[in-house]
Amino acid sequence: MPELPEVETTRRGIAPHIGGRTVTRVVVREPRLRWPVPRRLSAEMTGQDIDAVGRRGKYLLLATDAGTAILHLGMSGSLRMVAAATPAGKHDHVDIVLDNRKALRLCDPRRFGALLWTRRPPEQHRLLRDLGPEPLGSDFNGAYLHALSRGRKVAIKHFIMNSHNVVGIGNIYANEALYMAGIHPGRAAGRVSKRKYDLLVEVIREVLNDAIALGGTTLRDFVNSDGKPGYFRLELNVYGKGGHPCISCRTPIREIRQGQRASFYCPECQH
DNA sequence: CGAGCAACCTGCATGC
DNA sequence: TGCATGCAGGTTGCTC
Numbered sequence: 001m002p003e004l005p006e007v008e009t010t011r012r013g014i015a016p017h018i019g020g021r022t023v024t025r026v027v028v029r030e031p032r033l034r035w036p037v038p039r040r041l042s043a044e045m046t047g048q049d050i051d052a053v054g055r056r057g058k059y060l061l062l063a064t065d066a067g068t069a070i071l072h073l074g075m076s077g078s079l080r081m082v083a084a085a086t087p088a089g090k091h092d093h094v095d096i097v098l099d100n101r102k103a104l105r106l107c108d109p110r111r112f113g114a115l116l117w118t119r120r121p122p123e124q125h126r127l128l129r130d131l132g133p134e135p136l137g138s139d140f141n142g143a144y145l146h147a148l149s150r151g152r153k154v155a156i157k158h159f160i161m162n163s164h165n166v167v168g169i170g171n172i173y174a175n176e177a178l179y180m181a182g183i184h185p186g187r188a189a190g191r192v193s194k195r196k197y198d199l200l201v202e203v204i205r206e207v208l209n210d211a212i213a214l215g216g217t218t219l220r221d222f223v224n225s226d227g228k229p230g231y232f233r234l235e236l237n238v239y240g241k242g243g244h245p246c247i248s249c250r251t252p253i254r255e256i257r258q259g260q261r262a263s264f265y266c267p268e269c270q271h
Numbered sequence: 272c273g274a275g276c277a278a279c280c281t282g283c284a285t286g287c
Numbered sequence: 288t289g290c291a292t293g294c295a296g297g298t299t300g301c302t303c
Contacts, residue, residue, distance in 0.1 A: 003296060032280090033279090033280095034279060034280095034297090034298080034299090058297080058298095072297080072298085073296090073297090074279090074296090075281095075295070075298095076280085076281075076282085076295085076296080110279085110282080110295090110297095112279065112280065112297060112298080127298095127299095151272095152273090153272080153273070154272085154273065158274095163297095163298080170296055170297070171297085172296060173296095217296075219296060220283080220295070259274085260275090262294085
């Protein structure tokens with residue numbers, strides 16, 4: 001599912017439709033997600049104006065004066081704007097109904113997503129409290145990653161996918177960024193040079209920004225708030241391309257497992 | 272600290 | 288056609 005570009009695509013898609021509107025009702029059809037949708041969500045949100053649609057890592061934040069809805073799309077979640085009267089499908093968990101007869105509809109077949117509510121500043125919530133910097137922000141840079149990784153034996157791919165170190169980089173973009181930077185995904189994080197970290201940060205920004213510009217990556221079921229897929233899949237160099245020739249040197253892309261996740265890399269270009 | 276795995280779920284592709 | 292298997296964009300939390 002969604003990594004940062006898909007979540008940001010979703011945020012940009014829904015913000016103009018829900019920002020400034022008033023919630024008239026919240027319909028929870030199926031509260032079972034990663035954690036149950038809180039019973040009090042409807043009472044807390046109804047009547048509130050949505051002041052802002054923010055994002056922290058892969059979490060979407062719907063801010064109101066009374067509190068903030070914290071929304072995560074998990075592996076298979078998507079948000080769409082629908083006419084409030086549109087019949088719900090099988091995996092449509094929640095509708096946040098607005099004062100213009102439209103609704104923000106959360107669909108999540110695999111139920112790895114979440115919809116929570118907090119009255120406190122969301123950055124204090126336990127899910128957000130310990131998150132690392134935003135990859136597109138200025139406090140994410142080569143010096144930061146280099147300093148953080150000294151002495152660490154963990155594989156660089158795990159290191160950049162760990163949200164304590166930096167948020168928003170999932171399996172697709174981790175593979176792509178390491179390919180672009182010429183770093184082997186299994187290399188120990190503590191054995192990557194400052195120069196390579198500078199380059200890695202640069203290509204992470206590039207790949208995320210390019211993916212956002214194309215509406216994210218649709219492998220199977222990601223759709224934006226209009227129900228349309230993202231087109232960054234066409235730009236992928238290594239992810240899902242085991243056996244295909246490297247676009248740079250023609251060596252077949254190798255597929256390995258790191259943990260339980262697939263990694264793809266060029267054995268000639270990445271060290 | 273780090274490696275590994277189990278958990279939370281459904282859907283789809285593949286192979287027999 | 289049916290059934291079993293394995294895999295998928297994420298994250299938490301446990302054990303060793």
